[in-house]
Structure formats: structure tokens, C-alpha cells
Amino acid sequence: MDTRPLPLDSTSLDALAADGLRYALVDGADPQALAPWDTASARGFHDRRPDPESVDEHARHVAHRRITGVWDASIPSPEVPVATVASWVGELSVPGGTLDSWAISNVTVASTHHRRGIARALLQGELRTASAADIPMASLTVSEATIYGRFGFGAATRIADLTIEAKRAGWSPTAPADPAGRLVFVSSQQAYESCRDLVDRAGRATPGDFAIDDYHWGRHVGVFADRDKRSATLRIVRYDDAAGVPQGVVVYRLVSDATDFTKHTVEVDYLRSATDEAHAALWRYLLELDLVAAVHYEVASPDEPVLWMLRDQRAARVVTFDHHWLRILDVKAALEARSYGASDALNLGIDDALGIAGGTYRLEAGADGRAEVRATDAAPDLVMNVATLSALYLGSHRAATFASAGHITAATPGAITRLDALLRSTQTPFLSYWY
Numbered sequence: 001m002d003t004r005p006l007p008l009d010s011t012s013l014d015a016l017a018a019d020g021l022r023y024a025l026v027d028g029a030d031p032q033a034l035a036p037w038d039t040a041s042a043r044g045f046h047d048r049r050p051d052p053e054s055v056d057e058h059a060r061h062v063a064h065r066r067i068t069g070v071w072d073a074s075i076p077s078p079e080v081p082v083a084t085v086a087s088w089v090g091e092l093s094v095p096g097g098t099l100d101s102w103a104i105s106n107v108t109v110a111s112t113h114h115r116r117g118i119a120r121a122l123l124q125g126e127l128r129t130a131s132a133a134d135i136p137m138a139s140l141t142v143s144e145a146t147i148y149g150r151f152g153f154g155a156a157t158r159i160a161d162l163t164i165e166a167k168r169a170g171w172s173p174t175a176p177a178d179p180a181g182r183l184v185f186v187s188s189q190q191a192y193e194s195c196r197d198l199v200d201r202a203g204r205a206t207p208g209d210f211a212i213d214d215y216h217w218g219r220h221v222g223v224f225a226d227r228d229k230r231s232a233t234l235r236i237v238r239y240d241d242a243a244g245v246p247q248g249v250v251v252y253r254l255v256s257d258a259t260d261f262t263k264h265t266v267e268v269d270y271l272r273s274a275t276d277e278a279h280a281a282l283w284r285y286l287l288e289l290d291l292v293a294a295v296h297y298e299v300a301s302p303d304e305p306v307l308w309m310l311r312d313q314r315a316a317r318v319v320t321f322d323h324h325w326l327r328i329l330d331v332k333a334a335l336e337a338r339s340y341g342a343s344d345a346l347n348l349g350i351d352d353a354l355g356i357a358g359g360t361y362r363l364e365a366g367a368d369g370r371a372e373v374r375a376t377d378a379a380p381d382l383v384m385n386v387a388t389l390s391a392l393y394l395g396s397h398r399a400a401t402f403a404s405a406g407h408i409t410a411a412t413p414g415a416i417t418r419l420d421a422l423l424r425s426t427q428t429p430f431l432s433y434w435y
């Protein structure tokens with residue numbers, strides 16, 4: 001869906017105007033228009049000022065996004081917005097299917113203008129616009145876990161920051177060995193062209209992943225302007241199966257030790273595999289690189305299979321934290337898009353302070369794993385807010401844990417256990433990158 005022609009939310013327009021601010025859309029395909037917006041966004045994330053080359057490139061690759069800003073005519077550089085946000089619609093993988101999600105990114109408010117409600121106007125404006133356009137979900141990855149719960153977002157997936165001592169870890173004798181395919185070095189351009197298909201296949205098979213857009217894909221493999229000289233240090237290895245079909249790719253850099261040349265650290269920037277065979281082959285390759293002491297990967301699945309391929313599992317240090325935040329906008333459409341682990345029926349009472357998704361809904365899941373959902377006047381078996389339902393939606397977490405933490409109230413005995421059985425996902429939900 002092309003979101004760019006959608007009108008700006010009138011409630012946010014009025015709220016910002018009352019504060020002397022102008023809320024408007026930017027043509028992301030026009031580098032002249034995009035440059036001040038890029039400047040503001042980079043400043044918000046404490047990044048360097050963008051040069052014309054990277055603005056041109058950005059304009060080429062974000063033309064599909066809805067680019068919004070807020071301007072203050074009274075400041076010395078009134079062309080630079082005091083707040084930014086970008087959004088686009090993409091495919092979110094869920095257990096047993098996919099659904100459209102309104103991705104939100106580049107949320108910044110200038111430090112000279114923060115804490116006066118500008119981000120609230122932007123976020124609420126995005127959610128109302130997405131809801132009015134019948135998009136059932138909104139999603140984002142966050143700089144801080146403290147900001148988005150108030151808007152109804154819940155942390156629906158976790159990621160693992162993984163550091164493995166390579167020599168100590170070893171490769172378990174029971175782990176896959178001697179793959180039928182082969183590993184090859186590829187250039188950034190070759191990876192850009194040949195690996196997108198495997199990345200899309202892997203993403204669709206992983207609940208919680210979000211179809212990567214061209215901008216993020218190009219950045220991962222290093223085909224864009226090399227402002228920070230990153231691509232010169234990238235190494236990219238692809239795994240091709242026995243039939244020659246690319247099934248896995250890893251993008252990594254080697255960081256040297258200050259005093260010992262035999263102790264480089266492999267920094268894995270991106271790793272994706274569409275088959276178990278490719279996954280094992282790529283991990284074994286990384287762990288057995290010469291002159292390497294450790295492998296570090298900060299966007300691993302919280303249930304990363306490589307831990308079960310190591311001879312010594314304690315050679316791995318794992319830190320997990322929240323990653324993909326979801327916000328259900330249409331309860332019926334979202335709940336009907338996924339499959340269920342049990343055949344059961346529950347009435348869910350959902351509170352939504354923004355008035356978008358609240359109500360009581362009857363979820364009836366059949367033996368085929370699919371559900372029908374409808375609004376009901378019946379008493380709810382469980383009551384929770386929309387952030388909790390959004391966090392539980394993919395099946396990453398146990399409803400029982402959320403109930404213990406005070407986020408769910410059960411009116412019917414056993415309802416929490418039954419909700420857990422319904423929402424269970426056979427695969428660990430996981431998003432493979434930040435956006």
C-alpha cells in the first residue's frame with residue numbers, strides 16, 4: 001500500500017498548530033526537500049550531518065516511505081524540522097501467516113523542543129492514520145524501552161546479544177558437519193543481488209520478522225555511500241546448497257586486539273539463513289576462522305540453535321532484551337491473521353486509552369488452528385490493555401508471566417492457561433534486524 005497520499009491526521013495537525021508548529025509531509029524522492037529532514041533525523045540520533053551523496057542515496061531508496069516533519073518558523077534555521085518520523089507498510093510474519101504492518105521509524109524531536117508533546121502528536125497521528133487506512137498493526141524497533149508502551153505498543157519479540165569464545169566453544173561432535181553445499185566470498189553488490197531472495201524466504205518463515213525494504217537491505221550488505229568507511233572492512237560469505245542455490249549469508253567485520261594478533265573479534269553485522277544446513281555451515285565457519293578469539297553478534301535469536309552446536313555451551317555469553325514492538329490497531333484482523341496452538345474459545349476484554357482497538361472480542365479457534373474473532377457484549381474471561389495483547393500476540397511470552405506481573409486480570413478460572421495454549425508458537429518469534 002502506498003501511504004504517501006494519505007492526509008495528515010487533523011487532531012495532531014491542530015494540536016501542533018496550537019503550539020505554533022507546522023506539521024507537513026516531505027517528498028522523500030526529492031533530495032532538496034529531504035536534505036533538511038535528513039539533517040534533523042541524523043541530529044536526533046547523534047549521528048553526523050548527512051552529506052549530499054548520502055541524501056541522494058537516501059532519496060533513491062526511501063521514496064516509498066511517508067516522510068513527515070514538524071517545523072518551527074521562529075528558529076534561526078526554519079527549514080530544518082524540529083521533529084521527524086517516517087513510516088511505510090510492509091509484511092509482518094506471524095505464526096501461520098503474514099499481515100500488513102505500519103512500520104514507524106526515525107522518530108526524533110530536537111533537544112531544543114523536547115518534552116512538550118511533539119512526539120505524542122506524531123505517534124498518535126501515525127496510529128490514527130494507519131487505523132483509518134485499515135492497517136491492522138503498527139510496529140517499530142526502539143532506542144529506549146520506556147517510550148512506546150504509553151501508545152499501546154508491547155515488546156513482542158526479544159533478541160540475544162551473543163558473544164562466543166571461539167576456541168573454548170569448539171564444534172560439538174553431534175552438530176551438523178560436512179554440508180553438501182559450499183561457502184563462497186561475495187562482494188557487496190553480489191550479495192545485494194543474489195541474497196535478497198533467501199532473506200525474504202527466511203523472514204517469511206520466522207514469526208516476528210518484517211519484510212526488509214530496499215534501504216535496510218542495501219545498508220546491511222554495504223552497497224551505499226561509504227560515509228564511515230564501513231564497507232571497506234566488510235566481509236560477506238554466502239552459503240550455496242548442493243544445487244547452487246544461495247541459502248545463507250553472513251556479513252561480518254574483523255576487529256583486531258590491541259596487543260595480540262591471534263585474538264581478533266568477529267563482529268557479525270548480519271546473518272540470515274533459509275535452511276538449517278546453511279545456518280550450521282555459516283556458524284561453524286565463523287567459529288573456526290583463524291586468528292580469532294571471539295565471535296560477537298548482537299541480533300541473534302533468543303533461541304539461537306548454534307548454542308546447541310557448541311562443545312562447551314558456557315563459552316557463550318547471552319544477554320537478551322526487547323526488540324520488535326507491536327501495536328494492534330484492529331483486533332479482529334490481527335487475531336484472525338495468525339494460527340493457534342489449541343482449539344478453544346475465550347472472551348478478551350481489551351483496554352485502549354487511544355480508543356482505537358478497545359472492546360470485548362470473542363476468539364474462537366478451531367481444530368484447523370484458524371480463528372474467528374467478533375465483538376461481543378458477553379463478559380470477558382480476561383482483561384488486559386492493548387500493549388499486553390500486542391506483546392503476547394506472536395507467542396514469544398507466557399500469558400502466565402504477564403498475569404504474575406499484574407498485566408492481565410482473569411475473571412474465569414483457568415483462562416490464563418487456556419490463553420497460553422492458544423497463543424503458543426512452535427517457532428521462537430524473532431526479528432533479524434533493526435529498522
Ligand SMILES: CC(=O)SCCNC(=O)CCNC(=O)[C@H](O)C(C)(C)COP(=O)(O)OP(=O)(O)OC[C@H]1O[C@@H](n2cnc3c(N)ncnc32)[C@H](O)[C@@H]1OP(=O)(O)O
Pocket residue numbers: 044045104105106107108109110113114115116117118119120121140141142143144146147150
Ligand atoms: C521508532 C524510533 O524511531 S525509536 C527512536 C526514538 N528517538 C530517539 O531516541 C532520539 C532521541 N530522542 C528524541 O528525539 C525525543 O526525546 C523523543 C522522540 C524520544 C521524545 O520526544 P518528546 O517530544 O520529548 O516526547 P513528548 O514530549 O511527546 O513525550 C510524550 C511522553 O513520552 C515521555 N517521554 C519522552 N521521551 C521519553 C524518554 N526518552 N523516556 C521515557 N519517557 C519519555 C514523556 O515524558 C511523555 O510522557 P507522558 O505521556 O507521561 O506525558
